[in-house]
């Protein structure tokens with residue numbers, strides 16, 4: 001299993017590739033990390049040092065791998081936090097090279113968008129790029145509910161409205177969608193919920209909400225990474241959802257027990273292969 005992972009890198013702490021690479025490696029994936037930005041720390045500290053990588057690096061480095069003849073071995077491209085809209089075009093160029101080398105390779109797009117409610121800061125134009133260009137090319141997409149609302153252009157207040165919106169996204173091209181964080185009106189506030197759908201099935205899963213002084217960042221990046229690695233190892237959508245939820249919950253429990261703000265990515269390493277809690281997905285459809 002080889003995964004080209006195009007996301008942010010933070011030197012200190014965990015977000016983007018710094019939250020995604022190690023968990024995927026623990027699940028047995030050879031990860032090829034390609035960094036869109038190199039920042040001192042994630043943007044929710046409000047200040048950071050570092051730079052957005054020159055956009056052409058993305059296609060140049062991918063072309064370099066193609067020249068070695070190894071790109072054909074790559075099973076998937078995972079994209080996450082993008083540093084500039086211009087980088088988007090180079091991610092699509094990298095995807096074209098990958099699909100030319102391996103027509104079976106899949107593209108998992110985690111459409112990381114900035115949002116005032118989340119405090120995550122993303123460059124202008126990135127959301128438009130993701131909605132108009134990246135999502136139609138993707139096989140798997142993993143927005144949170146806010147991002148789903150930005151994709152379909154309206155707010156969503158019930159689970160049934162969210163399911164309808166997910167099917168609209170599937171109609172644009174992707175075969176699988178994971179909603180990494182739900183916050184519709186009638187949701188049980190004691191539970192964190194996620195939803196996974198294809199055209200044939202829909203699954204909901206819950207984990208208990210943990211108390212944090214400040215919500216850890218990078219949870220979504222780790223979630224997308226584990227979901228992709230689970231699917232690539234042959235798990236069904238429901239089994240991938242269950243494994244991902246249990247593993248991330250284990251990491252969050254460890255993080256909470258240490259009263260840390262940054263995810264306990266390394267200390268909780270056993271969770272990626274043998275999660276300490278078993279969580280079961282609920283089948284929504286077919287009933």
Ligand SMILES: Nc1ncnc2c1ncn2[C@@H]1O[C@H](COP(=O)(O)OP(=O)(O)O)[C@@H](O)[C@H]1O
Pocket residue numbers: 118143144145180181192207208209210211212215216217218219220221249252
């Ligand atoms: N079990 C949990 N208890 C408390 N907070 C959680 C739990 N699971 C996830 N979170 C928090 O929920 C948020 C993840 O949702 P969100 O930020 O909307 O998605 P994403 O990380 O994909 O952008 C993170 O801030 C994370 O710390």
Ligand SMILES: Cc1ncc(COP(=O)(O)O)c(C=O)c1O
Pocket residue numbers: 008009010015016039041042043044081112119120121216217218219220221222
């Ligand atoms: C550099 C960087 N990468 C990725 C993310 C995405 O993190 P999350 O998984 O919480 O959406 C953030 C959020 O602030 C970030 O600052």
Ligand SMILES: [Mg+2]
Pocket residue numbers: 112113144220221
């Ligand atoms: Mg996110």
